[in-house]
Amino acid sequence: MKLAHFFGFGRTAEIGSAEDRLAQASQLKLTWWRFRRHKLAVASAVIVILFYLVAVFADFLAYSDPHDTDSRRSYIPPQAINFIDDGAFRPYIYGLKGTRDMRTFRISYQPDLSRKVYLTFFAEGYSYRLLGLIPTNRHLIGLVDPRPEDNLFILGSDLLGRDLWSRLMVATRVSLTIGLAGVTVSLFLGVLLGGVSAIYGGAVDMAVQRLIEIIRSMPTIPLWMGLAAALPQSWSVLQVYFAITVLISLLGWTDLARVVRGKFLALREEDFVTAAELAGAGQMRIVFRHMLPSFLSHVIAATSLVLPAMIISETSLSFLGLGLRPPAISWGILLQDAQNIETLALAPWLLMAAIPVIVVILAFNFLGDGLRDAADPYG
Amino acid sequence: MLAYMTKRLLLALLTVWAISVLSFIIIQLPPGDFVDAYIANLSASGSVVSMAEAESLRILYGLDQPIYVQYGKWMLRVLAGDFGESMEWKRPVIVVIGDRLWLTVVLSFAALILTWGLALPIGIYSAVRQYSFGDYVFTFIGFIGLAVPNFLLALVIMYFSFTLFGANVGGLFSPEYDLAPWGWGKVWDLIKHLPLPAAILALAGTAQLIRIMRANLLDELRRPYVVTARAKGLPDTRVILKYPVRAALNPFASTIAYLFPYLVSGSIIISLVLSLPTVGPLLLKSLIAQDMFLAGTIILLLGVLTVIGTFISDLILMWVDPRIRYQMD
């Protein structure tokens, strides 16, 4: 809180012109102006946008097929990329060399420090559809003339020899979109039930409020586990994806409904709504033309705070093996590989999948806080 | 006051009912019924069951009746303390669950105490010394607690304790007490093992409560009654503890109602990572094995215990807030 505010000092004349500007700005514009002042929130917004760009261009950023297994390349540690070769910018990694374990007679691969394999941009790799439309096989990076045993593992490989970086890219897409899809369903339920609760009041309001309280006083994870485990094993990846989305949003809408209802009730008492009523505006017009713009910013803020909860839910469920099922790839599924201490001791880089989870959740929280402050300076 | 209590009690009963319905749905959801599973089990062990026998089994268990009748019968059995038999363990569900349910409650409760014990003083400190070094440190820890899902935290702590100290932090008992009957030694062993999992479980909630307490108290510190109290000549510490902290406790207390279910939920996941003998691992196993009576019972009992915890926290809230006692706003 600014000191001047605290003392209740009036504003100066210099702010006068700014006040005119303020008086004419819409609620969303005001929110935006206030939001821009939160540096941490703005930085978080940039991070969130970057994450969604990764989600959109996941296949382009990956360089090897995330489903490609090779048991001989199991648990290869992350490879360092060297950027400068002979004083010029020419990124390279060391090649892999296969050695036969004389006891098991299996071939395993280690870095071969005597041989450099160069990297190139816009390399050809596995085929995919860019934006789900354009068929292509170009990827951001790739190896130049690799031998069959050479492979790029920026973040190392997992038990089945799959490349963690490429899997992480695709997992980002899955985890972020499932959060987004979940929040959309939650938003729909929240606005619908919260709005109905506020508009009709009485018994309907009572019922919705009790429903919210009941849901909030249940331990959600065991319920989710139970419901998720009951999904038929025969369902396809896509079906499970949607079922999980619906499951996490079924219990996640309550916060949004409370915000919508609270704001709705507060706004109904506002003078401008009364004025619109007196002017003879219909109920629909009042709701959509006058009230919706006023609480849109609150709903956006609440949504950005619910989203990280959705992402954690999906990650937790998949981590337990009850959410998405392989061959689907999500952050939770990647972390599932790192579940026991023996694996972690052998391949600690598998924990790397935790970093995007933490970063994106933090970013969403800062973003949501910033938005909430911006939407309501007194809240 | 009585009206308020009645209202909360009715709501608690309603919640228990909703949980029982959901548990029943979970039991019923997998394709086939109990008898199918039973027969499959028997066939696996070599016995053959005829269609007629299967049908008589269905009638015996009431599976030929409409679903709501089945629910009613199941509820009656549950109320009589009969939770059915675990298919996987071939023993009554309640025996399989055994101590695990209580250990879950003990763990969640320990985390609750820890959350309160930490969040309250830290929240007060952060508000009274706003923007101090300590405030920034706690704010930072708070954000970590907020952003790191507790199963991840458990993983990371397990990893570091393993690589740095070579110690395995899992479990709630030392091996010598694991199967031992209850006694003071075992209780003490439990108390020694509780802090770490409880701390992992408590971190996220503590982070949230610190934020709530800090924000509430900052609001309250600006109120005129604080000036009134200081103008009386009370020492600052006493002013802060008696007045604004007391007022800030109100919204704080109302969060317990959601904290307890949240901790119970969390305990399930971290129990899996740290292999704690709570209902968590058992629930996961039973769900994967489709041992639905066991899974449904665990969910039902967890739900009921959570509701009881929430109800108790409601009573605490009522005790804290005179306005609820006098039914005024």
Place this chain on the structure above:
Amino acid sequence: MAEPAVLEVEDLKTYFRSEEGIVRAVDGVSFEVRAGRTLGIVGESGCGKSITARSILGIVDRPGRIEAGSIRLMPSEPGQPAVDLAKLDPAGAQMRAIRGKEIALIFQEPMSSFSHHYTIGNQIIESIRLHSTLSASEARARAVELLRMVGVPRPERRIDEYPFQLSGGLRQRVMIAMALACDPRILIADEPTTALDVTTQAQVLDLLRSLQRERGLALILITHDMGVIAEMADEVVVMYLGRAVERGPVDDIFHAPKHPYTQALLRSIPSIMAEPRSRLATVSGSIPHPFNRPTGCPFHPRCPDFMPGLCETAEPPALIDATGEREVACFLHGGRP
């Protein structure tokens, strides 16, 4: 003047230093308070009058601090030395012993000035027991007696009620009872009637006046309401942006205001003698932002008698007349550099 001064404030300066700049909330204010008399401090919101009151009690919020000046509390027994409150540690035992015991405060919002988590009895008894050795039951009896004195009906029952169960007027009476719990010599009333309706306002002012008469209280009345000043005050300090621009006996201030700001304030009082449909005079412009304090005389941007080349370049010194009671800080009345 027969009554002895109980409190002498001299050149008090309370500043708030922050990264955004310094706010000179109180910037060189002097006045005296006498037993049985009422000093009115008047000014627009944000002029520093409440901070003056808090400075006296040593309860200025951080980052505010008394930077200079003295606040001398005269001894209750003759022969003792006077205490300079400005030099005391605000959190120290000596200051706390004075707070509530010698100087008490009542203020604006009777609703929010009480904690809603304790009964009014609890809050009054706390004050009594803090400064006396009375037992719990004696303190309770005293609290009931105080409540009766300020006109709370059925005090034995009311004492166990919570503030939210009382009406606004009653709450302000309880507030006064609490302030008087330890028989203070000085009572600071910060906007005591602002939040009350007109009838209750008059009752509370009557109560304050009769209590003052009975106990010989020195009253510092802080308000923005010239009407309340006219009714209650014996002496008046007019403050603007942390400065005392004019000081004097109430009759002089009302009948012969010297400072243009005082004149403007007086013109802005609605009068039933005014011509119907005439426009109410206001002080033109608005109070500057505290970080953009005008140079020279702080009032010059709004002053009708602004003298270019003078008022914005130098601060007018406080001019005290021969009686020592009349003070004005304006170049119109002399003091040019």
